[in-house]
Amino acid sequence: MNQKAPTLQDVATTAGVSSNTASVVLNGAKSNTRVSEATRQRVLDAAQQLRYHPNAAARSLVHRKTDSIGVIFGVAGSSTDYVTNPYMAGILQGVLKVAGEVGYCVTIFTQPWVNANASAHRFRDGRTDGIIVIASPENSDILEGLSSLGIPLAAVACPGERYSVPTVDVDNRTGIEMAMDHLRELGHYKIALFTGEENMHSTPQRISSYRNRLKDWDCNLPAQWIHTCAYSGAGADAALRKIWQSSERPTAILACNDAIAAGVLAEARSLSIKVPEELSVMGYDDAEIASLQTPPLTTISQPLQQIGELTTHLLLKRLQGVPIEPLTVLLDPKIVVRKSTSVPSEDNQ
């Protein structure tokens, strides 16, 4: 905080009125009837001259309202990984946009989450009116801890339903189905799945959707064709090498995000595997990098910014006490067909 911000009292003194009068004038609206035009003007002049702005902390004490919303990023990998990830950044962008529209600030909590017992109450600190939790891992107790404290919440890609927390996500099952169907239409059925961290909310959904589709097709594939990599892309190279050495090779790989797909492409290049001729590769997310791959990635697009916007709207609703129905909103992914997928080559069929 800065040393010398003028207070309401300063304005009042300058204008020669009581602080109360100054307050009434500066809070606009009804003041018209209450205060004489002359005083009113004197107060406004004084405020202008002193470049007065009300102290948000003092105001929030009285109003029990901060006009600020908090953001907590889930702790997927390293706990100090906030917005390096385009997924997080895209969502945050949406949050900032809507918050700006309604005059709210956004406070990002930087303290690492330890566990509900140790951490939850620290978020009930009067800094924010409510909190948006983004992509907290499945095995975390963030939502449970915060909601049990009565903190207004909204969540992205979290199991919020179970704690009555309004939640936005992209329909993971639909996304995987679209991807699988695209590959099937091209003629693939030998499809391997490269996932990210298993403790993310989306991972098991995607795996089960993948399995279901195979079952729909009466298709029985080796269990090892589901590989767990990291959403950072790490491990994708090893996974490809391993699967390429096995007795039966897939004709297509569906990666659970674009970074993993990019890792596959890079490793395919060094193994001289031609994409898409010998191997089709699909990404997921349609991150900025997707269209810039060689070849450009066929992928599933998630409306990240829209997720952030919608989540913020839900939190604002909750803050106003507006009932939220339904609690969970699933946005539709879209398939973006580029050049990394094609009909499988003859000898692979």
Add this chain to the structure above:
Amino acid sequence: MNQKAPTLQDVATTAGVSSNTASVVLNGAKSNTRVSEATRQRVLDAAQQLRYHPNAAARSLVHRKTDSIGVIFGVAGSSTDYVTNPYMAGILQGVLKVAGEVGYCVTIFTQPWVNANASAHRFRDGRTDGIIVIASPENSDILEGLSSLGIPLAAVACPGERYSVPTVDVDNRTGIEMAMDHLRELGHYKIALFTGEENMHSTPQRISSYRNRLKDWDCNLPAQWIHTCAYSGAGADAALRKIWQSSERPTAILACNDAIAAGVLAEARSLSIKVPEELSVMGYDDAEIASLQTPPLTTISQPLQQIGELTTHLLLKRLQGVPIEPLTVLLDPKIVVRKSTSVPSEDNQ
């Protein structure tokens, strides 16, 4: 803010002591001598049981300190563009990391900046102890407005020196020189420059560095070989088309960021211009997309996260009243040579 957060008074009542005693106990340290072990324990138990956490607003009123730093993003293009840009996101990541280390929250101001007279005092609102301004355009009065109000500041890629604001940037002149020298060593001298928005702090520096290098080489190039695009990459396609139609073609294009370079590559592809055989292309930033281009971009790497970290440290120093010397820190860029640059083809020399 949540409805029912327990107050210090609640803790005190539960423990059967005065709020004062509770405060002393909970603020640790010296309390040992002041309070009896029994009372101390009762207070701690009560706090634990109620899941008490002090109200930051109330505390900040007393302490005149919020333990929170503010961030303002410069308004390059659309004013609601915050972290979509990897440059902004990378810097923010560094800010969040350091803030977290010292227990500070980060508040992102979402209100658009209009002008100093209308906007500056709104940032003296008691929400933050100081503000980091990231990449405000050259023609903006953000720094002037805020600093004249006595708000503690630190800046990234802004003309901060002139307002005594500690500023971090990457040495733009060095970066361009490295790029130009790399191209020259390969044999290029017909080098066009594709810049971003002219009102960004870095743009004129890069242009003048480009011109100086040409002058050093006694090289006289058409003035139209400096093209103004947008840092989003928009306009790069048109710029390439235009320059390719002119009587004399460049053998290399130096783009002022990777998005512009990516735009050039895409357009080159559709014009069937071979990169790097017919045309070398350099990017700037070494964003995630750079290594994923076809061909992977030779570019200038900026330590974005480090910029954010350093800037935050400078702000924290300023908040503690530690003198900052020198005021402006220029970090060194690095050149990353990949595949988009090569020796110019014979017939172009």
Add this chain to the structure above:
DNA sequence: ATGAAAGCGCTAACAC
């Protein structure tokens, strides 16, 4: 060792 009281900056009853 503990409590009472004042005050941070602001707003909202309630006087006058």
Add this chain to the structure above:
DNA sequence: GTGTTAGCGCTTTCAT
């Protein structure tokens, strides 16, 4: 119309 007062939750003298 305008000022006085109390209180939001907390910390900090100053008494006891």
